[in-house]
Each structure stands twice: as structure tokens, then as C-alpha cells.
Amino acid sequence: xxxxxxxxxxxRPAAFRIRPSSSAPVCADRAVHRRSAWPTLQFGSxxxxxxxxxxxxxxxxxxxxxxxxxxxxxxxADMQAVMNITLIALDRPTSSFAGVFTRNSFCGAxxxxxxxxxxxxxxxxxxxxxxxxxxxxxxxxxxQSSEDLCAAVASALELEGGADxxxxxxxxxxxxxxxxxxxxxxxxxxxxxxxxxxxVPAAYGIMTTDRFPKLRTYPACGGRLVGIAKGAGMxxxxxATMLSFILTDVDVPKHELQAMLRRVVDVSFNCVxxxxxxxxxxxxxxxxxxxxxxxxxEAALAEFEAALTALATDLAEDIVRNGEGTSHVIRVHVxxxxxxxxxxxxxxxxxxxxxxxxxxxxxxxxxxxxVAAVGSYxxxxxxxxxxxxxxMSLGGQLIFHRGKFDLDPTMEKSLSAHMSxxxxxxxxxxxxxxxxxxxxxEVGIEMGLGDCECTVFGSDMTTEYVEINADYRS
Amino acid sequence: xxxxxxxxxxxRPAAFRIRPSSSAPVCADRAVHRRSAWPTLQFGSxxxxxxxxxxxxxxxxxxxxxxxxxxxxxxxADMQAVMNITLIALDRPTSSFAGVFTRNSFCGAxxxxxxxxxxxxxxxxxxxxxxxxxxxxxxxxxxQSSEDLCAAVASALELEGGADxxxxxxxxxxxxxxxxxxxxxxxxxxxxxxxxxxxVPAAYGIMTTDRFPKLRTYPACGGRLVGIAKGAGMxxxxxATMLSFILTDVDVPKHELQAMLRRVVDVSFNCVxxxxxxxxxxxxxxxxxxxxxxxxxEAALAEFEAALTALATDLAEDIVRNGEGTSHVIRVHVxxxxxxxxxxxxxxxxxxxxxxxxxxxxxxxxxxxxVAAVGSYxxxxxxxxxxxxxxMSLGGQLIFHRGKFDLDPTMEKSLSAHMSxxxxxxxxxxxxxxxxxxxxxEVGIEMGLGDCECTVFGSDMTTEYVEINADYRS
Numbered sequence: 050x051x052x053x054x055x056x057x058x059x060x061r062p063a064a065f066r067i068r069p070s071s072s073a074p075v076c077a078d079r080a081v082h083r084r085s086a087w088p089t090l091q092f093g094s095x096x097x098x099x100x101x102x103x104x105x106x107x108x109x110x111x112x113x114x115x116x117x118x119x120x121x122x123x124x125x126a127d128m129q130a131v132m133n134i135t136l137i138a139l140d141r142p143t144s145s146f147a148g149v150f151t152r153n154s155f156c157g158a159x160x161x162x163x164x165x166x167x168x169x170x171x172x173x174x175x176x177x178x179x180x181x182x183x184x185x186x187x188x189x190x191x192x193q194s195s196e197d198l199c200a201a202v203a204s205a206l207e208l209e210g211g212a213d214x215x216x217x218x219x220x221x222x223x224x225x226x227x228x229x230x231x232x233x234x235x236x237x238x239x240x241x242x243x244x245x246x247x248x249v250p251a252a253y254g255i256m257t258t259d260r261f262p263k264l265r266t267y268p269a270c271g272g273r274l275v276g277i278a279k280g281a282g283m284x285x286x287x288x289a290t291m292l293s294f295i296l297t298d299v300d301v302p303k304h305e306l307q308a309m310l311r312r313v314v315d316v317s318f319n320c321v322x323x324x325x326x327x328x329x330x331x332x333x334x335x336x337x338x339x340x341x342x343x344x345x346x347e348a349a350l351a352e353f354e355a356a357l358t359a360l361a362t363d364l365a366e367d368i369v370r371n372g373e374g375t376s377h378v379i380r381v382h383v384x385x386x387x388x389x390x391x392x393x394x395x396x397x398x399x400x401x402x403x404x405x406x407x408x409x410x411x412x413x414x415x416x417x418x419x420v421a422a423v424g425s426y427x428x429x430x431x432x433x434x435x436x437x438x439x440x441m442s443l444g445g446q447l448i449f450h451r452g453k454f455d456l457d458p459t460m461e462k463s464l465s466a467h468m469s470x471x472x473x474x475x476x477x478x479x480x481x482x483x484x485x486x487x488x489x490x491e492v493g494i495e496m497g498l499g500d501c502e503c504t505v506f507g508s509d510m511t512t513e514y515v516e517i518n519a520d521y522r523s
Numbered sequence: 524x525x526x527x528x529x530x531x532x533x534x535r536p537a538a539f540r541i542r543p544s545s546s547a548p549v550c551a552d553r554a555v556h557r558r559s560a561w562p563t564l565q566f567g568s569x570x571x572x573x574x575x576x577x578x579x580x581x582x583x584x585x586x587x588x589x590x591x592x593x594x595x596x597x598x599x600a601d602m603q604a605v606m607n608i609t610l611i612a613l614d615r616p617t618s619s620f621a622g623v624f625t626r627n628s629f630c631g632a633x634x635x636x637x638x639x640x641x642x643x644x645x646x647x648x649x650x651x652x653x654x655x656x657x658x659x660x661x662x663x664x665x666x667q668s669s670e671d672l673c674a675a676v677a678s679a680l681e682l683e684g685g686a687d688x689x690x691x692x693x694x695x696x697x698x699x700x701x702x703x704x705x706x707x708x709x710x711x712x713x714x715x716x717x718x719x720x721x722x723v724p725a726a727y728g729i730m731t732t733d734r735f736p737k738l739r740t741y742p743a744c745g746g747r748l749v750g751i752a753k754g755a756g757m758x759x760x761x762x763a764t765m766l767s768f769i770l771t772d773v774d775v776p777k778h779e780l781q782a783m784l785r786r787v788v789d790v791s792f793n794c795v796x797x798x799x800x801x802x803x804x805x806x807x808x809x810x811x812x813x814x815x816x817x818x819x820x821e822a823a824l825a826e827f828e829a830a831l832t833a834l835a836t837d838l839a840e841d842i843v844r845n846g847e848g849t850s851h852v853i854r855v856h857v858x859x860x861x862x863x864x865x866x867x868x869x870x871x872x873x874x875x876x877x878x879x880x881x882x883x884x885x886x887x888x889x890x891x892x893x894v895a896a897v898g899s900y901x902x903x904x905x906x907x908x909x910x911x912x913x914x915m916s917l918g919g920q921l922i923f924h925r926g927k928f929d930l931d932p933t934m935e936k937s938l939s940a941h942m943s944x945x946x947x948x949x950x951x952x953x954x955x956x957x958x959x960x961x962x963x964x965e966v967g968i969e970m971g972l973g974d975c976e977c978t979v980f981g982s983d984m985t986t987e988y989v990e991i992n993a994d995y996r997s
Contacts, residue, residue, distance in 0.1 A: 153902045156902075224928035287902065417698040454698035515884065
């Protein structure tokens with residue numbers, strides 16, 4: 050039932066093979082490391098999923114995590130709220146760390162501080178994360194709030210590096226201010242809960258509207274990587290997702306790790322979308338305790354990068370699977386594209402089409418909307434392309450080629466059945482507190498225009514999505 | 524209660540004035556012709572609305588319209604469906620006509636034929652429109668189907684110009700084939716219903732998921748323009764909306780009319796979005812019976828263009844007001860932008876943010892999502908811009924400036940009340956078969972970076988939107 054082995058295979062889930070084309074451009078990033086297309090994980094209940102998390106959640110050597118929750122009243126609203134503080138601490142300061150952040154022009158104060166740490170800090174020894182309030186564009190001085198919190202963490206943990214050794218992350222409501230005093234008061238209790246056994250409490254602690262925690266692990270280079278992520282809405286990362294933390298004991302030099310993380314994010318988190326809304330707070334951090342030396346040579350670096358890619362891809366997919374109101378995950382494999390960028394753009398156009406998303410929610414194989422979405426995107430960005438060679442499949446069945454559909458009632462039923470099989474919610478359509486399986490609605494688009502490909506994951510759109518978001522804060 | 528007078532005034536609905544900036548670029552299209560920001564039309568019931576349509580729907584001289592419906596079974600699905608054929612006929616062939624069409628790379632067969640007519644036909648004498656099936660990417664030869672239908676129309680109406688004098692338009696399910704034989708059979712009955720009194724039957728006949736017909740009229744140059752439109756979903760026109768027909772008796776030369784229509788579409792239909800899905804069938808036609816001579820001189824042309832702009836803007840807004848599941852219209856006025864294109868992009872980013880749309884549906888002033896959407900767009904397309912001068916308002920109240928919100932519980936209540944007042948649906952949230960009023964949720968964004976502006980209209984997103992689209996075809 051569990052997929053703990055690292056499989057590094059090229060994945061082509063859809064109905065098409067790449068057609069070799071001597072004149073087509075060659076894509077540098079074509080050999081994306083992916084696992085088998087079909088589900089490897091399947092759970093029958095929330096407790097089965099929890100058991101799985103426990104078995105996967107051991108912290109790499111050199112790390113401790115602690116979580117503490119407290120009640121407070123935001124100054125912007127008449128309500129009582131609960132905030133979790135999560136601490137990730139290293140036994141020793143590390144110079145092996147990397148981070149990528151949102152490109153939103155109105156980014157959060159923690160992003161501003163986090164970027165400074167990645168660039169200027171010689172060593173990192175802790176990450177402090179809060180949910181409920183994102184510290185974005187709040188009244189007062191958000192950057193100072195984050196810095197004050199970092200200083201308090203450094204003091205509570207007696208870190209030699211001071212505030213500069215602490216990276217702050219916040220997620221939650223935009224526009225509200227952090228209750229810094231209350232948070233500082235909560236730090237001793239959080240520090241008292243630090244333990245070296247499991248990352249699972251942190252996977253729970255960082256959640257907001259997430260239905261279930263997201264945690265993945267892979268071995269590499271004689272050590273291990275374990276990663277957690279939060280995020281369910283405002284998800285079309287332009288670097289990473291809301292918040293994701295990957296911890297490892299393998300000592301990868303900082304400059305290698307930073308470059309690697311950028312490449313990895315590009316083929317994992319940058320290929321998913323829940324609602325096409327890029328957050329102000331997206332942050333992905335990778336920290337190494339550097340306990341295990343990296344074996345010499347290029348092969349070890351490649352092995353580590355493959356594991357990091359697989360882990361990030363898993364977490365990115367988990368976020369889509371856990372998207373707000375998601376009842377189906379849509380996997381679009383675009384091939385035969387003239388560039389990787391265009392392949393990703395086509396895939397994103399499909400998973401971001403509200404009309405296609407709603408059709409999938411209803412198990413309605415309204416394939417006209419699929420073609421309309423692809424055509425709308427291409428008409429905007431590349432009207433000069435000849436699209437007559439474009440072929441599309443749904444659930445492995447060829448539905449469109451030579452500019453035409455060939456549909457009949459039997460095909461419609463079969464396509465609808467494929468969609469039904471990928472439903473993630475319960476028999477009454479209710480949300481489950483665990484991911485049932487990893488099946489997707491499989492869309493294949495072979496453009497016949499080159500040699501580049503990309504796999505994009507997205508959510509359907511349900512009435513639950515609207516209900517969650519029509520009054521998120523109350 | 525009725526707004527029949529043509530008001531040509533510059534509109535700035537939001538809280539900001541344009542700040543003159545000597546170094547800022549000048550926008551050629553700044554002086555957009557708009558009416559007053561606040562509602563001019565208000566209806567208490569469906570019958571009141573119907574009465575209004577009747578009073579507005581007189582056909583300009585030289586036109587007749589007829590509609591006929593029939594039942595059929597599409598060959599692609601086990602279901603019985605009803606299709607309307609709508610004919611718009613001119614008493615005499617006209618050389619005064621213009622059209623703009625979708626830029627979707629997979630456009631419909633009627634679009635292909637329509638483009639050919641606009642370019643190559645010397646004269647037009649009829650338009651044939653069907654709903655239910657859009658004739659896009661269907662099996663068989665969709666273009667031939669459209670041509671066959673045009674030939675049959677020419678024959679039924681005894682048009683000297685033959686098929687080349689007929690423009691075909693289709694809207695409805697993508698991927699299905701037109702039941703051409705059945706349609707041809709229905710033509711004599713349709714022709715028998717042609718009458719010269721009112722365009723209202725056509726406004727009803729072209730509807731698909733529309734809740735109510737859309738019809739506007741303006742006087743100009745001693746003559747009149749009357750326009751109808753259909754469209755409720757798959758609406759982010761990249762030229763026009765699903766289908767729109769503007770009829771006039773003023774004799775505007777074809778080359779002037781075509782250029783004018785492009786300019787008009789750019790500031791009307793290209794500034795609205797219901798669901799960010801650009802249709803495969805978008806078609807906007809303007810036909811003149813040329814009964815009334817255009818007065819000589821530039822002033823007359825300008826007067827006609829102002830009326831055409833006002834009419835197209837009204838229809839475009841009506842389509843948003845009638846969007847699938849729409850319970851609020853959102854009006855975003857972007858000013859102080861470095862270019863008109865960027866102004867429109869910012870506005871579109873706001874009305875296409877699913878998170879902002881759902882918040883509006885819930886009367887939830889989650890203004891963080893507004894800033895996140897603007898920042899996400901700017902971070903992608905213009906990360907070099909300094910956004911610190913950006914100010915935003917909601918319902919005329921300043922909510923964001925100098926990179927910060929300043930929120931409190933009183934402000935939240937006032938913003939929520941503004942949203943409640945703009946609700947279009949009934950007291951139980953149910954759809955109404957008429958537009959209650961023209962109030963909008965008013966968003967103002969003053970970028971402080973230039974002299975360009977744009978007003979964009981969009982829909983909120985409700986559970987009804989999802990329900991309509993989860994199983995549209997059944």
C-alpha cells in the first residue's frame with residue numbers, strides 16, 4: 050500500500066507517445082523525473098491515513114519540531130480565533146539551506162524577511178511558522194513584527210545567531226496584523242514541546258483550510274528527506290505553494306541546493322493550480338542538518354535532486370488533491386509542444402478553465418470546453434501555430450483529432466465513468482479527512498508541433514469550493 | 524425609469540481622481556464614452572422588464588426578424604432537444620456591414636464562414652442564427668453545414684445574392700453537429716414569421732442559458748441603433764461576446780463601420796468577463812439597412828460611434844449582469860496606469876480571481892484577495908513596477924494605500940453592506956428572470972503610475988454557477 054521506494058522513471062500518463070520529429074526543438078527539461086502514472090497510495094479511512102503519516106514522519110537527524118496553539122482576538126474583527134505557532138529547530142546552525150518565494154508584487158512581510166535571510170544569513174537554525182494571519186499588507190510595520198518574532202524565537206531557543214538565524218513564515222488572512230505580543234508569550238510553551246521524533250505535529254500545525262496534513266519522505270545519498278506542506282486555496286504558485294518545508298540530513302552545499310530548489314520547483318509546484326490565485330505568501334524552504342556528508346561526485350547530487358523532485362512533486366500533487374472543495378484531481382499531460390513553456394501554458398489553461406473544472410465536478414465529459422480552453426489560450430499567445438495536428442484524449446480515449454470530435458452516446462458514458470472513478474469525496478459528496486486514492490481525470494494533449502512536454506495538475510470546481518470561499522473568515 | 528437618452532460623459536465611478544503627471548504617458552483611448560456610474564434602470568418584476576423591452580424593441584426601418592423552434596435528437600446524445608432558428612433579414616441587400624469574431628484557435632465553422640462573408644461578400648441580406656449546438660469541431664464538415672444552411676436561407680427568402688448574402692451564427696454545445704436537414708425543413712416556417720415591428724422575438728430566440736433577453740437602443744444621426752445579445756457563460760470575449768447583433772438604419776460606409784466596430788468592441792465587450800473562458804463562437808455583427816443617409820462630416824461619424832459605443836457597452840454589461848449564477852456585478856475602475864493594456868489587465872485580474880469572486884458572492888469584504896490578485900498579475904507581467912503608490916477603494920471607501928490596509932470592524936460592516944446592496948438575485952438568493960437594477964460592487968484601483976484608465980465588469984461566483992455548469996448538457 051505504501052510507496053516508500055524512490056522510482057525515477059519518465060512518465061507519460063496519457064494516450065500518446067512522443068512522435069520523434071527531427072526538426073522539432075529539443076527541450077532541456079524533458080527528462081522530468083516522475084513516478085508511475087497510476088495510484089500507489091490508497092486509504093480506506095482517516096485512521097489508516099494517520100497511521101501512514103506516523104510511519105513516514107520520522108525527522109531526519111538534527112531536527113526538532115514543536116507546535117503550540119492559543120486563542121486571541123484579531124484587532125480587525127469581532128471574533129475569537131485560534132493560532133498555532135510551529136517551530137522547526139536545528140540542533141546546530143546550518144549553512145545548507147535554500148528558499149524560493151512568491152512573485153506576487155504585494156508579498157507578505159515574512160517573505161521580505163525570508164528572502165533577506167536566504168541571501169544574507171550565514172547560518173539558519175530555526176523556522177517559526179504561524180497560521181491564521183498571513184502578515185501581508187497589514188497596518189503598522191509587518192516586517193518589524195516578523196523581525197521581533199524572530200528575535201524572540203532566537204532568545205527562547207538561545208540561538209547564537211540571533212534573529213538572523215530564524216526564518217519567519219505566516220499564512221492566513223491577508224491584511225490583518227500579527228498579534229506579536231501574544232505570539233511571543235506562546236514561544237516558551239512552543240519550545241517546551243520541541244521533540245526529535247516526528248514531523249507530524251508540524252504537518253498538522255501549519256494547516257488552515259486544509260482537510261488533511263500533507264507529508265512525504267524519500268531516501269537519498271545515505272540520508273533522508275522529509276517534507277510537509279500546507280495549502281488548499283489561493284493556489285497557483287509562481288514558485289512554490291503556500292508553505293512547504295523540506296528537511297534533510299544530507300549535507301548539500303548552499304549554492305547547489307538553491308539552484309536545485311529552483312529547478313525542482315519549476316517542474317513540481319509551478320505545475321499545479323487549484324484556483325489560479327497566486328498567493329502573497331508562497332514560501333518553500335529546504336533545510337539540511339548536514340549530519341550526513343554528501344558522497345563525492347555528480348551522481349550523488351543527481352540522486353539527491355531526483356529525490357527532492359519526487360518529494361516536491363508528491364507534495365504539490367497532495368496540495369491539489371486537498372484543494373478547497375476538490376472532488377477530482379485533473380492531470381493534463383501536454384506533449385509535442387514547441388516549448389516547455391507553451392506545454393505548461395496549455396496545461397494550465399485547461400486546469401484553470403472554470404467551465405472545464407465545473408464539468409469535471411459533475412462527471413460531465415463536456416469535451417467542447419476542453420478544446421475551447423486550449424484554443425482560447427493558443428489564440429491569445431500563439432495565434433500563428435497550426436493546430437490541425439492537435440490530438441486530445443480523455444481517460445486514455447482519443448476524442449479529438451484533425452480539428453474534430455467524434456462523439457457518440459457510448460463514448461460519452463465511458464468518459465463519464467472514467468471521471469466517476471476518480472472522485473475523491475465520499476459517497477454523499479462530502480469532504481473526507483483523508484485522501485482516498487491518487488487517481489486523476491487524465492487528459493492528454495499531443496500538439497504535433499515539437500518535442501516538449503509538461504504534466505500539470507489541477508482541481509475541479511465544486512459548490513463546496515464556493516461555499517468555503519464565500520465567507521472564509523467568519 | 525428608462526434611460527433612452529444618449530449621455531456621452533467621461534465616467535470615473537471610483538473614489539479617485541486622475542492625478543495629472545507630466546511625465547506620464549498619454550493614453551489615446553482615455554476619453555472612453557460612458558454613462559453615469561449609478562443605476563439608470565431598475566425593474567420590480569419580470570413583466571415590468573418585458574414591458575420595457577417592448578417599448579425599446581422597434582426595428583429600424585428596412586429589417587424584419589422571425590423565430591421558429593423545433594424538437595430534435597442530437598446524434599451524439601440520447602436526449603430530446605429544442606432548437607430555435609432566428610432569421611434577421613434586410614428588405615434590400617446592404618453593403619454597410621461589419622463583424623468581429625473570436626480569436627479562439629479552435630473557432631466554430633460559422634465563424635470561419637462569417638469571416639469570409641465580412642471579407643468577400645459585396646452585400647449581405649440575412650443572418651441565420653441557431654442556438655443549442657454551436658457547430659464547433661463537430662464530426663463531418665461543419666463549414667459545409669453552415670454553407671448549406673445559408674444556401675437554403677437564400678432560397679427560402681429568394682435572395683439574389685445567394686448563400687454569399689447570408690451570415691450564419693450558431694451557439695450551444697461544442698463538438699456536436701448541426702441537424703442541417705431538420706433546420707432546412709424549419710426555414711419556411713421561420714420565414715413565415717418574419718415581421719418588421721420588433722426585434723424582441725430575436726432577443727428571446729437566440730438565448731441558451733441566459734436568464735433574460737438583452738436588448739438596448741440609442742438614437743444617432745437622425746436614425747436609430749438597436750442591439751441584442753446572448754451570452755451567460757464562456758464569457759471573456761477576445762473581441763465580442765457569444766453572439767451580438769446591432770441593427771441600424773444609418774448608412775455608414777463599410778470600411779468606416781468595420782474599423783469603428785473594432786474600436787468599440789475593444790472598450791466594451793473586451794472589458795467584461797464572466798468566467799474567463801473565451802468562446803469558440805464569439806461573433807458581433809453590425810448591419811445597416813442604409814435607409815437614412817449619414818450626414819456629411821466627421822461630427823456625424825463621431826456621433827454614430829458614440830451611440831455604438833454606448834450600446835455595445837450596455838449590452839456587454841447586460842451580459843455580465845446575466846452571467847451564469849451571477850448574484851453581483853463587479854465594476855473595477857483602474858486609473859493611473861502606465862498603459863491602457865495594463866489597466867485592463869489589472870481589472871481583469873480582479874474580476875477573474877475566483878477567490879475575490881467567491882468573497883463577493885458571500886458579501887465578504889475579503890480585501891486581501893483583491894490585493895493578492897492585483898499583486899499576482901503585476902508580479903507576473905510587470906515585476907519592475909513600483910507599486911508603493913497604489914491605492915484601492917471598495918464602495919468608494921479607501922481601504923489600501925502605501926502598501927497597507929487599515930481595517931477595523933466598523934469598516935468591515937460598511938463594506939459588507941455595500942456588497943449586499945448590489946445583490947441582483949431574489950431575497951432567497953434565487954435567480955430572477957429580469958435584471959433588478961444596475962448597481963455594482965465598486966472597486967477602484969489608482970496605480971499612481973501614469974495617465975491611462977479602464978473600466979472592467981465581471982461577475983461574482985456562486986454555487987449556482989457551479990450547479991449550472993457541472994452538468995450543462997443534461
